[in-house]
Amino acid sequence: MSRNVLERVLHQLTVDRAAKQRFREDAAAYLQRFALSEAERAMLTGFDVLGLQQAGVNPMLTMGFWQELSPERDMRAYMRKLRPLGAHEPVHSAALKP
Template sequence: MSRNLVERVLWKLSVERSSKNRFREDPRVFLAQFRLSEEEVECLLSFKVGALQCMGVNPMLTMGFWQELAPDRSMRLYKERLGAIDQQRAAFSAALKG
């Protein structure tokens, strides 16, 4: 796993309009230009933000990726993907530490 590479991909997807558009058109083709592992590709395609954070990816990058490109951009769902429980869903956090 190359945390730095995953973070670079997420940064591009958060700030570069052309990258966002290419990802929306065909995410696999967009991700193929990077030397990502199959696990990393699956995490990105499935928006597994909790798994990405467990790999050491910066929480602000996972949140930006979610807000820009997730099919359901709900922050409630984002926090659930991080493992939030009831009282944590009401609070804001880019990362949830258990």
């Protein structure tokens, strides 16, 4: 997986209005221009913020992505995504990159 490419995509989606609009209209088409694996594309289109953070993506980028583009956009839902009920894993909100 390419953490750098994921981070570049997330940054662009949080600061560029045209990119946000293209992603909203057709996320799959928008993501085709980036060197991403199918698993990475699935994390982005599925708003899998836990998977993104476990891949080493900066937590601030995943939070911005969620707030800007997620269908839910509620921070309680974001936190539930990071810590599914019953999970005993730590929340990756301040994870250091390996």
